[in-house]
Amino acid sequence: MPSKREERRNALHKLLVDIAEERVVQHGAHAIKARELAKEAGCALGAIYNVFDDLTHIVLEVNGRSFRLLGQDVRTALSAQTSGNPNDELMVIANAYLEFATSQTNRWRSLFEVPFSPDLDVPQWYWDEMEDLFDLISDPVARAFPDLPLQDQTLMTKALFSSVQGIISFGIENRNSPVPLSDLKRMVELIVTQVIKNK
Amino acid sequence: MPSKREERRNALHKLLVDIAEERVVQHGAHAIKARELAKEAGCALGAIYNVFDDLTHIVLEVNGRSFRLLGQDVRTALSAQTSGNPNDELMVIANAYLEFATSQTNRWRSLFEVPFSPDLDVPQWYWDEMEDLFDLISDPVARAFPDLPLQDQTLMTKALFSSVQGIISFGIENRNSPVPLSDLKRMVELIVTQVIKNK
Numbered sequence: 001m002p003s004k005r006e007e008r009r010n011a012l013h014k015l016l017v018d019i020a021e022e023r024v025v026q027h028g029a030h031a032i033k034a035r036e037l038a039k040e041a042g043c044a045l046g047a048i049y050n051v052f053d054d055l056t057h058i059v060l061e062v063n064g065r066s067f068r069l070l071g072q073d074v075r076t077a078l079s080a081q082t083s084g085n086p087n088d089e090l091m092v093i094a095n096a097y098l099e100f101a102t103s104q105t106n107r108w109r110s111l112f113e114v115p116f117s118p119d120l121d122v123p124q125w126y127w128d129e130m131e132d133l134f135d136l137i138s139d140p141v142a143r144a145f146p147d148l149p150l151q152d153q154t155l156m157t158k159a160l161f162s163s164v165q166g167i168i169s170f171g172i173e174n175r176n177s178p179v180p181l182s183d184l185k186r187m188v189e190l191i192v193t194q195v196i197k198n199k
Numbered sequence: 200m201p202s203k204r205e206e207r208r209n210a211l212h213k214l215l216v217d218i219a220e221e222r223v224v225q226h227g228a229h230a231i232k233a234r235e236l237a238k239e240a241g242c243a244l245g246a247i248y249n250v251f252d253d254l255t256h257i258v259l260e261v262n263g264r265s266f267r268l269l270g271q272d273v274r275t276a277l278s279a280q281t282s283g284n285p286n287d288e289l290m291v292i293a294n295a296y297l298e299f300a301t302s303q304t305n306r307w308r309s310l311f312e313v314p315f316s317p318d319l320d321v322p323q324w325y326w327d328e329m330e331d332l333f334d335l336i337s338d339p340v341a342r343a344f345p346d347l348p349l350q351d352q353t354l355m356t357k358a359l360f361s362s363v364q365g366i367i368s369f370g371i372e373n374r375n376s377p378v379p380l381s382d383l384k385r386m387v388e389l390i391v392t393q394v395i396k397n398k
Contacts, residue, residue, distance in 0.1 A: 112372075152389065158378075159366055159386035166365015167358055173311075179357075187358035190351065195393040 013051045015041050017061045024062045029110040032058060053121065059114055060126055066107045067129040070100050074136050086140035087196040093137060094164045094188045101168045102181060108168075137161055144196050163191050212250045214240050216260045223261045228309040231257060252320065258313055259325050265306045266328040269299050273335050285339035286395040292336060293363045293387045300367045301380060336360055343395050362390050 002010065019040050023031040032055055038045045052058050077096040081088055101108040116122070138157040145153055167187045171179035179187075201209065218239050222230040231254055237244045251257050276295040280287055300307040315321070337356040344352055366386045370378035378386075 152385070155382055155386050156389050158369065159390050162365040162369035162386070163362035163390050164365070166361040166363070166368065169365065169368075170357065170361035183354055186351070187354050187361070190355050191358050191362050191390070191394060194395075195390060 009051060012041065012043060012047065016048060016051060016058060017065070020058045021062045021065060024059070024110050025104065025107055028106045029059050029062075029113045032062075056115060056120060057123075059110060060122065062107075063111050063114065064126060064129055066104075066111060067133060069104075069107075070097070071129075071133055071136070073100055074133075078136070086144035087193060089140040090137070090144070090160065090192050090196060091189065093140070094160075094192050095185065097164060098168055098184060098188055101172065102184075105172060134158075134161065160192065160195065163195075164188055167191065208250060211240065211242060211246065215247060215250060215257060216264070219257045220261045220264060223258070223309045224303065224305055227305045228258050228261075228312045231261075255314060255319060256322075258309060259321065261306075262310050262313065263325060263328055265303075265310060266332060268303075268306075269296070270328075270332055270335070272299055273332075277335070285343035286392060288339040289336070289343070289359065289391050289395060290388065292339070293359075293391050294384065296363060297367055297383060297387055300371065301383075304371060333357075333360065359391065359394065362394075363387055366390065 016037055019037055020032050023036075034045055034048055034055060037058075038048055041048075052061075074093050074096045077092045078089060081092045083089075114120075134157060137160060138153065141157045141160065142153055145156060148156065167184060171181075171184040171187075215236055218236055219231050222235075233244055233247055233254060236257075237247055240247075251260075273292050273295045276291045277288060280291045282288075313319075333356060336359060337352065340356045340359065341352055344355060347355065366383060370380075370383040370386075
């Protein structure tokens with residue numbers, strides 16, 4: 001059983017991540033500021049650093065929650081797709097990701113804004129959660145390309161992910177001439193179905 | 200004939216872009232600072248703003264030069280590719296772009312770092328130069344997909360560009376686990392050849 005002290009620490013941990021998550025959703029990761037977090041949590045500034053090494057680790061916690069939300073979205077969408085066809089599954093995954101990125105853009109953007117300096121001690125669970133998401137893609141990729149060497153299957157998984165990521169970024173970050181959502185969907189479809197169609 | 204005054208203005212314009220370009224290449228667009236530019240150019244701080252609306256317009260000029268360098272690279276690579284096969288041409292274009300982004304990363308990154316605020320008055324030549332680069336892709340796309348409606352051909356052009364862009368960003372900006380260049384090349388190849396293979 002956790003001690004009273006541990007309990008208080010865990011409660012503050014959760015409270016700070018709750019507040020930070022709200023700020024990421026509303027304004028983006030840059031809106032996470034120690035002084036404001038402390039004020040909203042009703043704790044001393046120093047108390048934050050008893051619970052977290054630094055602010056980046058709070059962003060990692062928020063991103064961890066985003067990974068799980070995204071994973072849920074993808075799994076829910078996949079469970080409604082019963083054809084067993086890997087092309088269909090990859091389109092479902094890509095569309096669920098597109099939906100996530102466009103409807104929760106600050107949350108999505110925060111996943112790629114972590115300043116991964118060489119001395120940042122990224123917790124193992126973070127890589128594991130990311131890996132879990134990639135596994136959702138690598139499974140249909142393996143079935144779509146059974147003859148591709150394993151190393152190429154891995155690269156194909158990353159290539160498909162980063163292609164869709166590139167298309168979404170092109171649409172969302174292109175502030176001078178925004179791309180309509182219907183065009184983004186079609187762009188994703190053109191790439192993903194073409195890639196899978198003729199394996 | 201330009202007046203003496205215009206001549207001096209043009210010379211300062213060129214000198215400032217030369218200095219800014221060097222800074223972008225060495226350190227990136229964030230290294231363009233008015234005070235330092237003025238010092239290096241040997242002009243008054245205010246003189247910069249007689250020639251440019253703001254620093255962003257200097258970045259646009261540097262990017263314009265980068266567009267032309269990239270266009271040259273792509274055209275040179277294409278001139279050595281005489282099969283007439285659009286798949287080969289698209290691979291040549293993608294590889295020339297990959298080469299540009301990995302060998303001149305600060306220059307490449309600067310293309311996507313311009314703060315396109317809604318009130319930024321982007322000169323028409325900038326969009327035209329960008330369009331010229333897209334035309335290099337849309338030409339083989341049109342030959343690869345003659346049966347695709349024109350609107351889809353346009354989306355395919357953007358989708359292929361942003362897929363390759365996504366793969367390159369995944370490799371270059373992924374500071375925690377850098378992707379070897381050979382893997383990046385293979386990822387680009389997997390996507391581009393698969394997309395084109397059996398249109």
